[in-house]
Amino acid sequence: ELERMNQEINRIGVNINQITHNNNSALYSREDKHRLYVFLKQIKTLVSQVQERL
Template sequence: MADKIHCIRKTLRLMPQEAEMLAKKAGESGMCEADYLRLLISQKPNDYPEVRELLKELINEVNRIGININQIVFNNNAGLYSKEDKTQLVAYMRKLNKKVNEAVVQIGNQ
């Protein structure tokens, strides 16, 4: 998009709170307002900065939970598996499902 010249000018009227929200979201994304609006009209929802950040957090959480699950499975294979480990494993899986569902809801609301 950097090679293209923006030659068509559009006038946009916003309510004060809308203008404030646009400025805030563009600033959080490190973009000027015009670039942020271009991103919104040209990209898919999963390309939005908010969605990318949410997915990054979700991936990190899944990785942390995966490490814990691997440790429990290793202990099970070594014969060191206990009832507490099973309880902990179920809790990790519930937490993982909750995080994924939260991400789906937030992405769906974008």
């Protein structure tokens, strides 16, 4: 279970790097950027919850 969660967190990190790269290339609209911000906050909360369980 822990290994699976670690792999998923790693995949999320890779996706965040891709999003950041695309964001810096002006690919996203203002609305897209806001939605990404909301999703990243949710991810941060989930990662914190996982860390608390470890």
